[in-house]
Amino acid sequence: MDPALRAAATGMMAQQTRTEIIANNLANVSTTGFKRSRAHFEDLLYQTVRGPAVIGGPAANVLPAVQIGRGTHLAAVQRNHEQGNLEMTGNNLDVAIEGEGFFQVQLPNGQVAFTRDGKFQLSDDGMIVNANGNPLVPQLRIPNDATAISIGQTGIVSVQRQGGAVPEELGRIELARFPNPAGLFAMGENLYGATPASGEPFTGFPQDEGMGKLMQGALEGSNVEVVTEMVDMITTMRAYELTSKAIRTSDDMQQIANGLVR
Amino acid sequence: MPPILRNTGFTSAAAALAFYERRQEVIANNLANASTTGFKQTLQVARLADDAVVAATTTTDRAQGTITPTGNPLDVALQGDGALVVQTPDGERLLRGGPLRLDAQRRLVTTDGFPVLGERGPIVLPPGEIGIGADGTVTVTAPMTDVAAAERGANRARSGLAIDVLRLERLPAGELVHAGRGLFVPGAQRTVLPVGERDVRQGALEESNVQPMTTLVEMLETVRAYGDVQKSLSVLDEVRGIAASQVGKPV
Numbered sequence: 001m002d003p004a005l006r007a008a009a010t011g012m013m014a015q016q017t018r019t020e021i022i023a024n025n026l027a028n029v030s031t032t033g034f035k036r037s038r039a040h041f042e043d044l045l046y047q048t049v050r051g052p053a054v055i056g057g058p059a060a061n062v063l064p065a066v067q068i069g070r071g072t073h074l075a076a077v078q079r080n081h082e083q084g085n086l087e088m089t090g091n092n093l094d095v096a097i098e099g100e101g102f103f104q105v106q107l108p109n110g111q112v113a114f115t116r117d118g119k120f121q122l123s124d125d126g127m128i129v130n131a132n133g134n135p136l137v138p139q140l141r142i143p144n145d146a147t148a149i150s151i152g153q154t155g156i157v158s159v160q161r162q163g164g165a166v167p168e169e170l171g172r173i174e175l176a177r178f179p180n181p182a183g184l185f186a187m188g189e190n191l192y193g194a195t196p197a198s199g200e201p202f203t204g205f206p207q208d209e210g211m212g213k214l215m216q217g218a219l220e221g222s223n224v225e226v227v228t229e230m231v232d233m234i235t236t237m238r239a240y241e242l243t244s245k246a247i248r249t250s251d252d253m254q255q256i257a258n259g260l261v262r
Numbered sequence: 263m264p265p266i267l268r269n270t271g272f273t274s275a276a277a278a279l280a281f282y283e284r285r286q287e288v289i290a291n292n293l294a295n296a297s298t299t300g301f302k303q304t305l306q307v308a309r310l311a312d313d314a315v316v317a318a319t320t321t322t323d324r325a326q327g328t329i330t331p332t333g334n335p336l337d338v339a340l341q342g343d344g345a346l347v348v349q350t351p352d353g354e355r356l357l358r359g360g361p362l363r364l365d366a367q368r369r370l371v372t373t374d375g376f377p378v379l380g381e382r383g384p385i386v387l388p389p390g391e392i393g394i395g396a397d398g399t400v401t402v403t404a405p406m407t408d409v410a411a412a413e414r415g416a417n418r419a420r421s422g423l424a425i426d427v428l429r430l431e432r433l434p435a436g437e438l439v440h441a442g443r444g445l446f447v448p449g450a451q452r453t454v455l456p457v458g459e460r461d462v463r464q465g466a467l468e469e470s471n472v473q474p475m476t477t478l479v480e481m482l483e484t485v486r487a488y489g490d491v492q493k494s495l496s497v498l499d500e501v502r503g504i505a506a507s508q509v510g511k512p513v
Contacts, residue, residue: 004283004290011294018297038332040361040373041298043291045442049284064437066320068284069291072298075443076373078361082333179389180364182334196366202389210391210403239296242474246290249485253286256485256492257279 003047003070004250010071011243014041017074018236025224026233033116033190034222035079036229042075081181084116084223086215092149093120093128096220099212101175102192104137104203105130112137114176114201116220117190128157132189140171151216155206175211176201274316275495281308281316282488288320289481292472300327300339300358300444301470303477322438327471329463335392336362336370339468340430341461347379347429348372348445354379355445356431359468370400374443380426387425394464397457398428428462430455 018039028034046067086096095118097103102114115130123129128140142149146159148167155173178184183197194201207213288306295301303323308316329339338346338359345356355376362378365371370378370385377384380400390402401422434449441447 004287007287007290007294011290011296014294014297039297041295042373042443043295043298043301043440046440064319064321065439066284066318067304067440068287068320069295069304069440069442071291071294072301076361078332078334078337080332080334179368179387179392180336182336182361183363197363199364199368199389236297239293239474242296242478243290243293245478246286246293246481249481250286250290252485253283253488256489257283260492260495 003068005247007069007071008243008246008250010044010073011246012240014039014072014074015236015240015243019233019240021077022229022233022236025229026226029222029224029226029229031190031222032119033084033220034224035081035084035116036222036224037077037079038232039074040076040078041072044070044073046070078182079184079186080223082223083220085221086218087221088218090217091119092151092217093122094118094217094219095120095151095173096215096218097175097206097212098215098220099210100181101177101204101206101211102201103130104174104176104201105134105191106137106139107134107191111193113187113191113193114178114184115191118214119219134191136173138171138174140173142170151214153207153213153215155214172205173214174203175206176203177211271494271498275491275498277316278491279488279495281306281318282484282491284318285484286481286488289477289484292477293474293481295470296472296474296477298444298470299360300468301472302327302358302438303470303472322440323471324433324438325471327468329466329468331466332361333465334361335394335465336364337465337467338362338394339463339466341463342455342459343433344430344455344460344462345433345446347431347448349377349379349384350441350445352441354448355441356433356448357445359462360444361467372443379429381429382426385426385428388423391422393422394428394462396462397460398430398462400425400428430460430462 021037021039025036046069048065048067050066097116102116103118104112104114107113119131120128122142126142126144128136140157142159145162147162148160151157156169157171157173158167158169160167178201179199180197183195184192185195187193204211285306288304292303304320305323306318306320309319324343340359345358348355348357361373362370365375368387370387385400388402390404393401401424403422432453432455439447
């Protein structure tokens, strides 16, 4: 019965990991641009405890092989890139993506990271940077004498300069898309990195060929749905309890077996 | 003279104990996999061998698990008794779907990195939006790189380019042989799933078909039955004890 104990233990560990992931989702229920994750489990190798066998006389009495599984293991943690709710903030450097795509920002080491968090600000020299000061790619510099910044749905950034009659176009925000966004590597600070699993990014302007459109003055909320997470948490907890019962029962059986000889 | 243990209650009781122990192992595995994608629970049944000893056989419950939408384009669930064909180092294996991904060579692979096979072998996908039809056709809608291309494409039908068709096979008749990681070993006779029966769901996953409450009840039954058998074994032993110590005693 030791294998039963072990199989049940793998189940408890699986549910524990699932709880950790749910807890992280719930903790990020108000994180801008956060994408929820879910754990994906696979069964472990099966042990063939007995091959196909013929018992008794007649050939018809053939028993198929007996295979017993040995539990479960965490195969992957999968991120869900569904759209989060758009929240109006009125801040003119807050930009949300409605649809697919990621903003690109340059990290201090030169690497490009991807984010759905469009809470931008200006650096001391007028560059558009994200909340951690990483500049947007392609770089955009807002002149000192700009009085109003407008970001269009297609990513065109224009400013109204002091004394200027018409708005002046400065550049265009580009977005990146991935064949398999679920495979992106979460770097923390709302940033993602490309991996072999996510595929190479392809860039384009907002609203072009599948890219989402930009919305100035809005931020994308977390896509965590509290009710779904709570339901998942309850089912996880029940499954945890059940597997713990399996351990308890296996132990009871061992005790009974011990009772065979007094 | 017949062998001393033949057809006594002892052999049957011992076999029954072994049977319930194994049943408990099976139940523990089912419960552990209550949230495993595409898991098919194992059922254990008792068989009477000709000398009244129970022999355990396992069968895989092929019942459909609940299909839950996930919204992830590379999640694949199958309705019915079809399976994807996957290339593993041990040969081709069958998989009930699950979260797929692209590897470094942009091949469609399982979470463990095994290529999912199409009619033309491993499926290599060019960049673009991936679509998987109900019949298993994998399409890619290529991205437009610049505005001009997007304008040209505006009038064109936005249907994707068919890359390949997923190989779908029927799960083997008879007993399913597990290979772990959600994989099954194909049988000697392999049947391609006819187009009419194909029902591939993109953006969804099949949940485990374990029913926790039923399994819990089974587990309680198992432990009680185990206790009962143990009791009967003790009684048999007492009877033997009496036979040995009392029957032969001179009066």
